[in-house]
Amino acid sequence: MNLIRRILAVLWLFFIWTLFSCGGESDPDPEPPTPPATKPDSTAITINTAAIKQEMIGFGGALTWYSNWVTDNNKANEIADLMFTDLGIDIIRFKNWYYPGNYPSDKSTVNMPDDNARVHWDATNKLYELAKARDADVKILLSSWGPPKSLKSNDKLQEGTLKKDGSDFMYDAFADYWVDVLDHVPFNPDYISIQNEPTYVTSGWTTCEWSINETSALPGYNTAFNKVYDKIKIRAHVPVMMGPESQDIPKFTSFANVLKDNVNCGLYAFHPYNINSGTGSAAVVSALQSVGNFSTKLNLMTEFSDNLDWLSTALFIHNALVYANTSGYVYWKLAWSTPASGEDAGMISISSSNATASYKVTPYYYLIKHFAKHVDAGYHRVEASSSKTSLYTSAFISPDSKKLTIIAINNGSQPAKVYFEATGKTIGSVGVTQSVDGSYYKTVDVASPGKSISLPAKSITTVALGI
Numbered sequence: 511m512n513l514i515r516r517i518l519a520v521l522w523l524f525f526i527w528t529l530f531s532c533g534g535e536s537d538p539d540p541e542p543p544t545p546p547a548t549k550p551d552s553t554a555i556t557i558n559t560a561a562i563k564q565e566m567i568g569f570g571g572a573l574t575w576y577s578n579w580v581t582d583n584n585k586a587n588e589i590a591d592l593m594f595t596d597l598g599i600d601i602i603r604f605k606n607w608y609y610p611g612n613y614p615s616d617k618s619t620v621n622m623p624d625d626n627a628r629v630h631w632d633a634t635n636k637l638y639e640l641a642k643a644r645d646a647d648v649k650i651l652l653s654s655w656g657p658p659k660s661l662k663s664n665d666k667l668q669e670g671t672l673k674k675d676g677s678d679f680m681y682d683a684f685a686d687y688w689v690d691v692l693d694h695v696p697f698n699p700d701y702i703s704i705q706n707e708p709t710y711v712t713s714g715w716t717t718c719e720w721s722i723n724e725t726s727a728l729p730g731y732n733t734a735f736n737k738v739y740d741k742i743k744i745r746a747h748v749p750v751m752m753g754p755e756s757q758d759i760p761k762f763t764s765f766a767n768v769l770k771d772n773v774n775c776g777l778y779a780f781h782p783y784n785i786n787s788g789t790g791s792a793a794v795v796s797a798l799q800s801v802g803n804f805s806t807k808l809n810l811m812t813e814f815s816d817n818l819d820w821l822s823t824a825l826f827i828h829n830a831l832v833y834a835n836t837s838g839y840v841y842w843k844l845a846w847s848t849p850a851s852g853e854d855a856g857m858i859s860i861s862s863s864n865a866t867a868s869y870k871v872t873p874y875y876y877l878i879k880h881f882a883k884h885v886d887a888g889y890h891r892v893e894a895s896s897s898k899t900s901l902y903t904s905a906f907i908s909p910d911s912k913k914l915t916i917i918a919i920n921n922g923s924q925p926a927k928v929y930f931e932a933t934g935k936t937i938g939s940v941g942v943t944q945s946v947d948g949s950y951y952k953t954v955d956v957a958s959p960g961k962s963i964s965l966p967a968k969s970i971t972t973v974a975l976g977i
Contacts, residue, residue: 552927552962553898557905557914559932559977561893566906567649567777567810567837568600569882571844571857575605578633579860580845583867586640589858592871593844594644597857598883602641603812603840604699606654607631608691609667613658614683617690624659624667625716638697649887651812651840652699653755655706656718657687669711671719672729679729685737698747703779703812704738705731707757708765722754722765732768739774752777755812758784759797766804777837778809785826786817794826798833808837815842816854820873821947824919824970827881828902831891841878876950877970880943884915884974898926901965914975920965929962932977939976944969 571593573580580589593599609627610616622628641648656667661683664670672679688704708720708731724730731754739751753775754765762780769775780801785794801809811830818826830836846856850870857875861867885906892914894905900922906915914935920926930937942954946969954971956963965971 552929553896553901555894555896555901555903555916555918555928555930557916557930557932558893558895559907559911559914559935562907563891563893564808564835564837566885566887566889566891567808568887569838569878569885570599570601570603570649570840571597571878572603572605572813572840572842573634573637573844574603575630576845576847576860577637578629579847579863579867580858581633581636581640582863582865583860583869584865585869589845589860589869590637590640590644592858592875594641594648597875597879598886599648599844599878600882600887601649601651601810601838601840602637602844603651603653604634604638605630606652606691606695607634608694609658613660614686614690617694619694635696642697647887649700650697651701651703651752651810652691652695652749653703653706653812654691655716657684661687662718667716668714669717669719671727672734679724679733681729681734681737684734685741688738689741692742692745692749699749701752701777702749703752703755704735705753706755706813707781708754709761710757722768731765732772735769735772736774750776752779752810752812755779755781757781759801760784763800763804766801770804770806775807778804778807779812780809781813782811782826782830783814783817785814787819787822794829795833798829801834801836809834810838810840811836812840813842815856815874819853820877821919821921821968821970823874824877824880825902825921827877828904828917828919831904835891839881841874843874873945873947873950876945879951880917880945880970880972883943884913884972885917889915896928898922898928901926901928912977914977916973916975918965918971918973920967920969920971923967925967926965927962928965929960930973930975932975935977937975937977941974942971944971 607627607630609622609624611621611623659665659667661673662670663673711717711719720731721728722731756762756765759782827839843856845858848859848861849855850859855872858869859872860869888909889906892905892907894903902919904917937959940956940959942956943951944954945951946966
């Protein structure tokens with residue numbers, strides 16, 4: 511019996527020795543943790559917050575023609591709330607309407623009959639006040655469609671080019687004009703563009719034709735650009751000069767080849783009117799990449815509309831962000847006349863110039879809101895990806911790294927169920943808004959940050975995450 515007890519004791523000690531020598535608290539090779547549960551019926555959208563892309567200037571719209579239809583409307587404040595508070599835009603593009611009738615002998619703004627300039631001048635100044643009262647941080651781009659007729663080769667606002675004094679183009683007078691513009695505009699624009707679409711000329715439209723470098727027939731845009739900068743650089747407030755606002759991407763690239771070496775050019779600006787509903791996706795990507803290749807300076811898309819439906823426009827914005835690395839997108843028609851639907855509609859469509867005219871918020875308003883409401887100036891685009899080819903996803907992180915905004919476009923014919931993974935981050939809160947044709951910017955209830963959400967076919971979804 512004693513022998514049996516001794517044998518059992520030895521076996522017990524051997525068991526204890528084996529237990530501690532093979533693991534326990536001092537085990538140098540513990541078992542790996544159990545991986546988190548996957549969501550087999552969902553697609554992961556992965557955001558790499560460490561992969562920082564371009565800094566954002568923001569999203570916005572233009573208020574040019576028909577601006578007085580807003581300010582004269584008896585619901586002007588209601589429309590202003592929609593444009594400058596609810597929409598969440600960061601930048602407004604105004605047209606320069608400084609065209610004194612007898613310039614330069616009379617530089618006052620009392621008499622400006624050409625192109626109905628005085629009416630639009632007053633409306634623009636009023637819209638500035640309405641915007642700043644609602645968002646003190648909103649930025650202003652002031653773009654010019656051309657110099658006054660006294661500086662035009664044909665003595666008209668329409669068509670023509672910069673006038674010559676003898677054999678020399680009047681660059682100094684053009685630069686002086688811009689000093690006068692900034693002296694008389696009752697606000698300080700953050701950005702200026704000395705010429706909208708410098709190679710575009712059409713009958714009956716306010717334009718002025720330029721070449722990137724001077725020829726015998728045309729003035730040099732780059733020369734004029736530098737002359738203007740030299741005249742305004744000593745002002746108390748010096749706006750950032752951007753250019754060339756070319757009408758299409760091929761013409762942008764030729765101008766940008768010169769402007770990339772011009773230290774006076776703070777930003778590139780382009781219009782992609784070579785893109786339309788018939789342009790293939792590969793051609794769109796290639797064109798936008800040619801803009802993105804000029805990456806030493808930020809770029810803005812400052813005018814585009816009328817070619818694409820609301821969902822196709824959303825896809826184009828996505829491509830501009832990802833392939834052109836654009837830092838901002840300014841939709842052409844923030845407020846416009848009718849129609850109230852279709853590709854020609856503005857974000858806000860006003861039926862007439864009558865003070866009691868009705869207005870309508872269109873699908874374009876909501877698609878811009880999907881990008882503008884939760885992406886502000888100072889955010890950076892970060893890398894976003896998924897395995898589903900019909901999903902087009904862009905993501906943006908706030909300067910304090912506490913907010914992450916994802917815009918997901920499902921261009922497929924079937925719904926997609928997704929969830930979000932932010933590398934190195936814990937998702938603390940989630941807010942979701944969604945648009946499909948006929949139902950726009952609706953809130954989607956999400957039970958918890960980790961739950962999957964459904965993206966309907968042909969939809970836009972904005973997801974605002976707290977991280």
